[in-house]
Amino acid sequence: MKRHGSASWQGGFKDGRGTISTESGALAAHPYGYAMRFEEVKGTNPEELIGAAHAGCFTMALSAVLGGAGLTAEQMDTSAEVTFEKQGEGFAITKIHLTLRARIPGTDDAQFQELAAKAKANCPVSKVLNAEITLDATLEG
Structure with missing residues (x-):
């Protein structure tokens, strides 16, 4: 059994933007970025x-x-x-x-x-x- 997830990223580490997706569609190109991960900005990580x-x-x-x-x-x-x-x-x-x-x-x-x-x-x-x-x-x- 295998499950899949994926990520896409454009830009630099701090100014870039990315999306996260899951095979099931639970997340479909859901945005994430530096501020969501390191600066307590709302969004996923x-x-x-x-x-x-x-x-x-x-x-x-x-x-x-x-x-x-x-x-x-x-x-x-x-x-x-x-x-x-x-x-x-x-x-x-x-x-x-x-x-x-x-x-x-x-x-x-x-x-x-x-x-x-x-x-x-x-x-x-x-x-x-x-x-x-x-x-x-x-x-x-």
């Missing part, structure tokens, strides 16, 4: 897309792990905070912090924490990232 991908992958991985334990979530909400820092001559994603809030009938916090850690370790996006990945998991209700 690769780091927030990695954060969204990681949150989605982890949450789906947790759903699979829960199913293996005979559990089903009523609700799971995951956010990913991506830390993007200057390192040497360039930049790197140095940390991703996942925050999960979930309602899962039939489990306790100890089992929930164990299953969430297993999902984090087995999430394909977690595996590909060369960053510290931390997790706060809160079982609600």
Whole structure:
């Protein structure tokens, strides 16, 4: 199975403009640029897309792990905070912090924490990232 994404860029590093697209059409020539990435200007950037991908992958991985334990979530909400820092001559994603809030009938916090850690370790996006990945998991209700 293969998935595809693409980017196009015109101009210099700071004054140039680019677009990001996905095979599915979820993003179709969506604009991005220096200011959106480094100056907090509204718009997308690769780091927030990695954060969204990681949150989605982890949450789906947790759903699979829960199913293996005979559990089903009523609700799971995951956010990913991506830390993007200057390192040497360039930049790197140095940390991703996942925050999960979930309602899962039939489990306790100890089992929930164990299953969430297993999902984090087995999430394909977690595996590909060369960053510290931390997790706060809160079982609600």
